[in-house]
Amino acid sequence: MAGTLGTQVVTQVGFVVKDAAKTKKKWAEFFGVKEPPLVDAGDYEITQTKYKGKAAPKAGCTMAFFDVGPNMQLELIQPNGEKSTWQEFLDKHGEGIHHIAFQVKGMDKVIKQAEGFGIKCAQRGKYGDASGEYAYLDGTKDLKCIVELLESFKK
């Protein structure tokens, strides 16, 4: 299909929260399911996080994931206090829904297309286990939210 991302299938809704352990407990009780584990975003040696185009070795977060559909995740993100898209959202808006995410093919090309559309990349990096990468596009002006791109590396 055409379009900026090559897809319009949303696969994740991401929340920024102050205390991921506490909020995942509540969601697990609400859903009546087992609590998922907390996951650390990983070491900078692997993630190579860039925030607003600059190396951000301290940027980090703790996450937890719930399956909320055959192809949908609910992600909780607790920023670590260092500058990042997550911390910026928490400081500006408080806790709440930070992004929706799409699985893309060809991260660099898709980011370029989004920039051509007028939407800049706010942060990008690799998964903590080096299995893929993500990018946050700042769509707040036109699309009214942050759009996350996700891509798994081929094995």
Place this chain on the structure above:
Amino acid sequence: MAGTLGTQVVTQVGFVVKDAAKTKKKWAEFFGVKEPPLVDAGDYEITQTKYKGKAAPKAGCTMAFFDVGPNMQLELIQPNGEKSTWQEFLDKHGEGIHHIAFQVKGMDKVIKQAEGFGIKCAQRGKYGDASGEYAYLDGTKDLKCIVELLESFKK
């Protein structure tokens, strides 16, 4: 399954925006698809909207829907300036993601279960075409978002 809702499948992400016509144009361009129509929330005679437990005949909005998955919608909601969960969110947080939604069976029972969990119903009403009903649960304290329940009436 157990749990408060009887489901954990998210079927909609809902945005509150100032200008639904403008924002749907941007999303349509971004996705490379045709613009969906604007839909009015409908007349109070049918919707019977209640906000914080009281009749809210003036509460209304204009909506637009994008399909963003086999079982997922992206909803844009432009509140009409009268008191509602939509207007309250816009006044407090500005534009952004207002809720995630779940399809439930037995609205009254599910609302009761949510209240037992400590989550109150903020607003409820019928669809403008009388084909079903919705309720917004105020999960902001514990779940960090508003949770919408949707139920189609049996034919």
